[in-house]
Every structure is written in C-alpha cells, then in structure tokens.
Amino acid sequence: MFNQWIKIVTLVIVSILSIINPAHADVRVFACEPEWSALVRSLGGKHVTIYTATTNRQDPHHIQARPSLIAKARRADLLICSGAELEIGWLPLLLRKSGNPKIQPGQPGHFMATDYVTLLEKPTVLDRSEGDIHAVGNPHIQLDPMRMLQVAENLSRTLAKIDPAHLADYREKLASFTGKWQDSLSRWRERAQPIKGKSIVVHHNNWVYLRKWLGLDQAATLEPKPGIPPTSSHLSQLLSGLQQTAVHKIIYASYQDDRAANWLSEKTGIPTIALDISPATDETLIQWFDRLIDQLLKVPT
Ligand SMILES: [Zn+2]
Structure with missing residues (x-):
C-alpha cells in the first residue's frame, strides 16, 4: 500500500515538473x-x-x-x-x-x-x-x-x-x-534536362522560381492581370498569339479552376497539367519535387 502511494506521488511530481519545465x-x-x-x-x-x-x-x-x-x-x-x-x-x-x-x-x-x-x-x-x-x-x-x-x-x-x-x-x-x-x-537537374528551354503557359504567375531554376520560358498567363480570373477576350487573344509558338504544357495549380486551361488545350492541342504548388500532407519536400519533375516530363498519351 505504502509503495503504491510512493509511486502515485512520484508520478504526480514528475508530471508537474514536465509542465513547469519548458525545456521538455x-x-x-x-x-x-x-x-x-x-x-x-x-x-x-x-x-x-x-x-x-x-x-x-x-x-x-x-x-x-x-x-x-x-x-x-x-x-x-x-x-x-x-x-x-x-x-x-x-x-x-x-x-x-x-x-x-x-x-x-x-x-x-x-x-x-x-x-x-x-x-x-x-x-x-x-x-x-x-x-x-x-x-x-x-x-x-x-x-x-x-x-x-x-x-x-x-x-x-x-x-x-x-x-x-x-x-x-x-x-x-x-x-x-x-x-x-x-x-x-x-x-533533379539531370532529369529535367529534356524540358530545358521549353515554353509553358501558366494560369497564375506562381511558377517563376521553378521556371528560372529549370530554364523554362513563359509564353503567357491565363489571368489577364495577376489575381484577375481569365476572361474570354484575353483567352481569344492568347489563342491567336499561341498559333505561332511551340508550347510544351499549360500549367495550373491543383487548387485553381481548370476551365480556362482546358478550353485553351482543346483549341490548341497543348496538354494541361495540374501541379501541386505545395507538398501533400506528410509528403517530404524531396518527394514533392520528385513528383513535380515526373509530371513535367510526362509525355501525353
Ligand atoms: Zn501570387
């Protein structure tokens, strides 16, 4: 009985200490x-x-x-x-x-x-x-x-x-x-060699660091101005401009509306990809970068 009391008292003291001692x-x-x-x-x-x-x-x-x-x-x-x-x-x-x-x-x-x-x-x-x-x-x-x-x-x-x-x-x-x-x-550098110098169309201008790093060109943005949703007049303008440019992919973030990207893809035959602008829950940064490069390299079937 006495031993049990000792155990309980010790337990209480230890838990109090762990609360008041922020080092733990x-x-x-x-x-x-x-x-x-x-x-x-x-x-x-x-x-x-x-x-x-x-x-x-x-x-x-x-x-x-x-x-x-x-x-x-x-x-x-x-x-x-x-x-x-x-x-x-x-x-x-x-x-x-x-x-x-x-x-x-x-x-x-x-x-x-x-x-x-x-x-x-x-x-x-x-x-x-x-x-x-x-x-x-x-x-x-x-x-x-x-x-x-x-x-x-x-x-x-x-x-x-x-x-x-x-x-x-x-x-x-x-x-x-x-x-x-x-x-x-x-x-990553080695794997991304085949897409170096290629042109991409993006929905919002949130791929600038990726482009610089991998040496991609930006042919156009689907948004007429940053943060302003794509309009039909802007998209028609893009369409005529893109007839002369070889574009590798139309990129949008997976949280963005895909309608403008799909519309342009249907008219031009340029494939679209939804990329995750951030890693998934519990994904490491390395796994996420590997996945982005896989998606960018993927040849449409
Ligand atoms: Zn932004």
Missing part, C-alpha cells in the same frame, strides 16, 4: 503553408509539434482567419509563413486576434521565409490597377530548391534560438537535410 516541451509551430511544415518537420524532428493552416488544395492568398486558426496561433511558439504579402489578406488579422506576443513581427517566433532570400519580380512602380500584385516581389519561393536551402539554414537557427536545449540536434538535422538536398539537386 515541444516547440509548437504554426505553419501557414504545407511547404513550411514539411521543412520544419525535417529540421525539428521530434522537438516540434506542427499545425498547418492550409493544404495544397487551398489558395494561400485567400484564407479565412477563422476561430480555429486563431486558437492554434494563440498557442504557437513559432509561426512560419511565406511572407512578402502572400498572406496579406488574412495573416495580419490572425496575428492581432491571436494576442500571442511570441509570434508577432520582430520576435524570434515570427519567421517569414521570404525575409531570407532575394525575391524575383520586384515591381519598379507600384500600381494596384495592374492587378493583385505582390508589391514586394513574387512570394512563391518554395519552387526554387536553392532558396529553400537558404530558408532551411535560417529556420534551423531560429529553432535553436527558441529551443536552445536542443541546439545540437537542430544542427545535426540541418546537416542531414542539406546532404540529402544536395544529392537530390543534381538528380
């Missing part, structure tokens, strides 16, 4: 997009608990700052998003409503991936009549593996700052991630 707690991460949860999973391993606000079937430009998201943000130690205005329609409200000082701008727990890389397509003149443009540059950086590596290095450092007790583990994870990434880079 996981870093609670709130990721805006699946690419950042995949990255932090590789870099944080068992020390992170991740909540992802969106799936690759959602448009990250347009999300509702709904109460369930706010509740998750309230408890987060680290917020990871693309930044550069990608989430401008919902993140500021989410941050304000969360009332969580740890993830506010300027804090170590506020990590915007685009802060750590140079951005393409910075507009020289800011004119909102030119569509829903990203005023500080194109934020869709996840499709450039070199930039992803730069983000990884900085994210690893941030994890160590928030959770210094596991610094050695974070360093080790980063080294292992970097090694695997470098190996994959050469494989």
Whole structure:
C-alpha cells in the first residue's frame, strides 16, 4: 500500500515538473503553408509539434482567419509563413486576434521565409490597377530548391534560438537535410534536362522560381492581370498569339479552376497539367519535387 502511494506521488511530481519545465516541451509551430511544415518537420524532428493552416488544395492568398486558426496561433511558439504579402489578406488579422506576443513581427517566433532570400519580380512602380500584385516581389519561393536551402539554414537557427536545449540536434538535422538536398539537386537537374528551354503557359504567375531554376520560358498567363480570373477576350487573344509558338504544357495549380486551361488545350492541342504548388500532407519536400519533375516530363498519351 505504502509503495503504491510512493509511486502515485512520484508520478504526480514528475508530471508537474514536465509542465513547469519548458525545456521538455515541444516547440509548437504554426505553419501557414504545407511547404513550411514539411521543412520544419525535417529540421525539428521530434522537438516540434506542427499545425498547418492550409493544404495544397487551398489558395494561400485567400484564407479565412477563422476561430480555429486563431486558437492554434494563440498557442504557437513559432509561426512560419511565406511572407512578402502572400498572406496579406488574412495573416495580419490572425496575428492581432491571436494576442500571442511570441509570434508577432520582430520576435524570434515570427519567421517569414521570404525575409531570407532575394525575391524575383520586384515591381519598379507600384500600381494596384495592374492587378493583385505582390508589391514586394513574387512570394512563391518554395519552387526554387536553392532558396529553400537558404530558408532551411535560417529556420534551423531560429529553432535553436527558441529551443536552445536542443541546439545540437537542430544542427545535426540541418546537416542531414542539406546532404540529402544536395544529392537530390543534381538528380533533379539531370532529369529535367529534356524540358530545358521549353515554353509553358501558366494560369497564375506562381511558377517563376521553378521556371528560372529549370530554364523554362513563359509564353503567357491565363489571368489577364495577376489575381484577375481569365476572361474570354484575353483567352481569344492568347489563342491567336499561341498559333505561332511551340508550347510544351499549360500549367495550373491543383487548387485553381481548370476551365480556362482546358478550353485553351482543346483549341490548341497543348496538354494541361495540374501541379501541386505545395507538398501533400506528410509528403517530404524531396518527394514533392520528385513528383513535380515526373509530371513535367510526362509525355501525353
Ligand atoms: Zn501570387
């Protein structure tokens, strides 16, 4: 009987200690997009608990700052998003409503991936009549593996700052991630050789980093202006322009409406592909890049 009491008391003390000693707690991460949860999973391993606000079937430009998201943000130690205005329609409200000082701008727990890389397509003149443009540059950086590596290095450092007790583990994870990434880079480059220099038509301009990396040309966008849905007059104009151009594929993100892409494909015979702009839930970044390259190389049957 006495022994049993001892056991119970010890158990209670241990659980109280684990609550009051934050060194044993996981870093609670709130990721805006699946690419950042995949990255932090590789870099944080068992020390992170991740909540992802969106799936690759959602448009990250347009999300509702709904109460369930706010509740998750309230408890987060680290917020990871693309930044550069990608989430401008919902993140500021989410941050304000969360009332969580740890993830506010300027804090170590506020990590915007685009802060750590140079951005393409910075507009020289800011004119909102030119569509829903990203005023500080194109934020869709996840499709450039070199930039992803730069983000990884900085994210690893941030994890160590928030959770210094596991610094050695974070360093080790980063080294292992970097090694695997470098190996994959050469494989991807080699595999993508056959499509180098080919032209693509895209729905929205969110493939610029992928194009630069793989050396693809962009013949046209289905949207007349960024964020403005395709119109029939714009599509007819495209159709006449495309008669003279050899286009490899019409690309749209799997969350986007496929009607404009299919219409143009029917008229021109150019195949369409829906690509996932972000990894699937539980997919690693390497698996996702492999899958993208498979899809780009696929010859229509
Ligand atoms: Zn965009």
